[in-house]
Amino acid sequence: MSTEKDRLSSVQVMTLAAMTIIGTGLINLPRQVVEAVELGGVLLTLVAGGTVTTLSVVITLLGRRFPNKTIIEYSSDIVGPILAKGIHLLLAVYFLVGTALVLRLFSDAMKAFLLDNTPIEVIMITMLILTIYLAQNGINAVARICEAFFPIVLISSSILLILGLKNFDIKEFYSLWQVDLVDVVQNISAVTKAYLGFEVLLFAVAFMAKPKKAVICGVAGVGLTTIIYTATVAICIGVFSYDALKFQMYPTMELAKSIDFPGAFAERFDVFFAIFWIVAVFTTICVLHYLAGFTTVRLIGLKNYRPFIYLVAPIIYFLALAPQNIYQVKLCGQIFSNLGGLAVVLIPILLFIIAIIRKKGERGSEEAK
Amino acid sequence: MKRRNKVVFWGICISIILLTGCWDRVEIEERGFVMGIGIDTGEKEGEMLITYQIALPAAMFGEGEADKKVWNVSTTSPTIIRAKKNIKTRVDKVLNVEHTRVIIISKELAEQGIAAHMDYFLRDVDMRRRTDIIISEGPIKEIFAITPPTARSTSDYLADILLLNEQHVHRISSDVDLLELAKNLRRGSDFILVKAKAGEKDIELTGAAVFRKDTYVGHLSPDEVKATKWLIDDISRGTIILQDVDGLPGHMVFEISEGRSKVTPRIQGERVDFDVQIRIEGDVAEMQHLNFENILTQYFIENLERAIEQLIKRQCHEILKKAQEKFEADFMDFGGLVRQYNARWFKAHEQQWREIFKESELNVSVDANIRRIGLVQ
Numbered sequence: 001m002s003t004e005k006d007r008l009s010s011v012q013v014m015t016l017a018a019m020t021i022i023g024t025g026l027i028n029l030p031r032q033v034v035e036a037v038e039l040g041g042v043l044l045t046l047v048a049g050g051t052v053t054t055l056s057v058v059i060t061l062l063g064r065r066f067p068n069k070t071i072i073e074y075s076s077d078i079v080g081p082i083l084a085k086g087i088h089l090l091l092a093v094y095f096l097v098g099t100a101l102v103l104r105l106f107s108d109a110m111k112a113f114l115l116d117n118t119p120i121e122v123i124m125i126t127m128l129i130l131t132i133y134l135a136q137n138g139i140n141a142v143a144r145i146c147e148a149f150f151p152i153v154l155i156s157s158s159i160l161l162i163l164g165l166k167n168f169d170i171k172e173f174y175s176l177w178q179v180d181l182v183d184v185v186q187n188i189s190a191v192t193k194a195y196l197g198f199e200v201l202l203f204a205v206a207f208m209a210k211p212k213k214a215v216i217c218g219v220a221g222v223g224l225t226t227i228i229y230t231a232t233v234a235i236c237i238g239v240f241s242y243d244a245l246k247f248q249m250y251p252t253m254e255l256a257k258s259i260d261f262p263g264a265f266a267e268r269f270d271v272f273f274a275i276f277w278i279v280a281v282f283t284t285i286c287v288l289h290y291l292a293g294f295t296t297v298r299l300i301g302l303k304n305y306r307p308f309i310y311l312v313a314p315i316i317y318f319l320a321l322a323p324q325n326i327y328q329v330k331l332c333g334q335i336f337s338n339l340g341g342l343a344v345v346l347i348p349i350l351l352f353i354i355a356i357i358r359k360k361g362e363r364g365s366e367e368a369k
Numbered sequence: 370m371k372r373r374n375k376v377v378f379w380g381i382c383i384s385i386i387l388l389t390g391c392w393d394r395v396e397i398e399e400r401g402f403v404m405g406i407g408i409d410t411g412e413k414e415g416e417m418l419i420t421y422q423i424a425l426p427a428a429m430f431g432e433g434e435a436d437k438k439v440w441n442v443s444t445t446s447p448t449i450i451r452a453k454k455n456i457k458t459r460v461d462k463v464l465n466v467e468h469t470r471v472i473i474i475s476k477e478l479a480e481q482g483i484a485a486h487m488d489y490f491l492r493d494v495d496m497r498r499r500t501d502i503i504i505s506e507g508p509i510k511e512i513f514a515i516t517p518p519t520a521r522s523t524s525d526y527l528a529d530i531l532l533l534n535e536q537h538v539h540r541i542s543s544d545v546d547l548l549e550l551a552k553n554l555r556r557g558s559d560f561i562l563v564k565a566k567a568g569e570k571d572i573e574l575t576g577a578a579v580f581r582k583d584t585y586v587g588h589l590s591p592d593e594v595k596a597t598k599w600l601i602d603d604i605s606r607g608t609i610i611l612q613d614v615d616g617l618p619g620h621m622v623f624e625i626s627e628g629r630s631k632v633t634p635r636i637q638g639e640r641v642d643f644d645v646q647i648r649i650e651g652d653v654a655e656m657q658h659l660n661f662e663n664i665l666t667q668y669f670i671e672n673l674e675r676a677i678e679q680l681i682k683r684q685c686h687e688i689l690k691k692a693q694e695k696f697e698a699d700f701m702d703f704g705g706l707v708r709q710y711n712a713r714w715f716k717a718h719e720q721q722w723r724e725i726f727k728e729s730e731l732n733v734s735v736d737a738n739i740r741r742i743g744l745v746q
Contacts, residue, residue, distance in 0.1 A: 171709040243555040
């Protein structure tokens with residue numbers, strides 16, 4: 001494994017988790033939330049975020065039991081090599097599909113907002129070349145980029161939300177006390193998909209310099225994302241009201257469009273916001289691309305992931321081009337989130353429980369003594 | 370080795386300068402900026418007469434003649450986007466709607482419903498959300514034919530009146546942009562839009578157009594707009610004219626400096642009443658009775674305040690009655706207010722809302738304060 005010098009710092013892991021989650025979800029989450037439940041949109045985002053934060057605790061605890069091991073290695077420790085291969089396959093497919101889906105969603109939004117004459121293939125290839133370049137340098141390079149870009153994304157989305165407050169109507173929240181809590185709980189899974197990306201912690205903990213801090217880093221990263229997402233949903237509901245929000249394809253972009261900058265010197269705030277959103281999506285694709293290469297190579301049983309970053313790129317590219325229209329993209333999104341529910345929600349929980357029962361891992365062996 | 374580094378360095382620099390570019394670029398000289406879009410009824414059924422007001426940048430910032438600053442291009446078409454394509458066959462620029470300031474819809478078209486024609490403006494990525502929507506009393510052509518001396522184009526002129534004077538004149542209906550309009554159309558609620566009428570050399574904002582759902586149903590005079598604005602929490606720095614205060618001859622003008630109104634729905638079973646609390650502050654701005662000495666007395670100021678309060682109360686009740694009986698339209702958006710305060714109740718009563726609204730009553734309490742009286746007693 002990597003040397004001490006190349007280890008990830010705690011802040012890097014935190015930003016890695018946050019930047020992997022913040023991606024395409026940032027611009028279409030408010031619509032998804034309002035489609036799921038009308039009134040309790042804000043609550044739902046918060047509850048889903050809380051659920052994912054809890055999950056990240058489970059994942060990081062699991063990672064901490066097996067120092068220097070990613071899920072690829074410790075899954076075979078816990079459930080044996082045969083079942084573990086199944087898990088590897090699932091993860092590899094999940095990351096391949098995930099990268100492709102984010103790439104596609106990104107390209108579609110780019111085409112709609114900024115580059116309407118540029119062929120979608122060109123947008124995708126450009127993005128893939130960039131992610132190949134970064135991902136083949138390993139998780140350290142990716143984490144460093146995340147660390148560098150995180151403040152930029154945080155600041156730009158804060159500016160957007162603060163400026164959005166001008167059209168914000170607090171009265172939209174007067175009925176919040178009537179929220180049907182059962183409805184909210186039932187729809188958690190519909191919103192959790194916007195938080196997919198936290199699974200990077202399944203891998204990142206193994207590379208940490210101080211694995212003891214893993215839990216705090218994970219919670220901080222996912223928690224920060226929850227705050228950003230909840231604020232975005234709240235502002236979008238306050239500005240557009242539920243009825244208009246349901247019809248917006250990209251509500252957060254729409255929010256950026258509807259801002260009149262004080263003094264009107266920057267009329268197109270949406271372009272300004274789009275730049276930073278591209279950065280956020282870039283890091284997401286990068287991490288997923290890296291993990292896709294990493295899991296594929298381990299699935300096959302080889303060690304060096306670098307050639308595979310190149311090799312999975314065409315697969316991702318063709319997967320991303322597979323959906324023929326926006327409806328099929330939406331459908332793929334649902335398939336992906338179901339796959340995610342299995343691969344990165346259910347399996348880590350099961351692994352964690354089995355690890356405790358079978359007393360595997362560091363703490364488990366201590367107890368055995 | 371060093372030499373090679375240099376070559377690489379300059380190679381990178383040159384390629385950065387030469388190779389970067391934008392696939393979708395359009396040079397600014399090639400763009401035709403659309404300042405305003407007008408939608409009118411066409412001669413044939415199902416067709417519209419659509420006018421684009423295109424800015425001529427060279428003339429706009431140069432010495433060009435007044436009537437050459439903009440170019441109005443009209444075409445008939447069943448849809449908005451088709452009209453744009455039609456116009457593109459006649460204009461040697463790439464049309465750009467990013468700076469469009471107004472969308473003007475004729476009254477005649479509005480009577481048939483506007484929802485169907487607004488979709489393009491919401492769907493198209495280039496349209497700003499801050500574009501104002503104005504209803505024109507007469508044909509659109511008359512409006513666009515007028516370019517007042519102070520403005521660069523009709524569209525700028527209208528948008529600037531709304532931007533600059535709406536807050537200072539209580540009689541101008543609050544400006545509604547695409548964002549607000551979209552909310553109303555999505556919700557299916559009633560609303561009012563600014564109404565304009567072309568004069569000889571200028572355009573006057575003559576009040577407001579009342580819409581039931583998306584259909585034009587009537588006209589509000591500037592005074593009725595003023596009354597409506599009491600009820601929608603949009604109190605501008607307008608004036609209130611009083612007569613016969615304390616037996617004084619002539620008019621007495623009170624100018625509002627700030628104000629706030631709060632409407633709270635009171636739901637009682639199948640019935641909703643509204644509590645309206647209006648608080649305004651202001652100055653005495655004009656008195657048509659010179660040499661009146663008793664103005665600085667508690668008695669007189671209180672009297673004046675009571676008179677203002679009575680007037681506002683009466684106006685509120687009158688406008689509600691008009692909305693309920695004449696227009697049968699809830700253009701103050703009380704329905705939206707009920708939805709915000711009690712979503713569950715409103716969802717259950719959404720279908721009957723119009724009937725419930727007709728029975729609603731107002732409970733107005735006004736608190737007027739005269740703070741100053743200007744420079745003379």
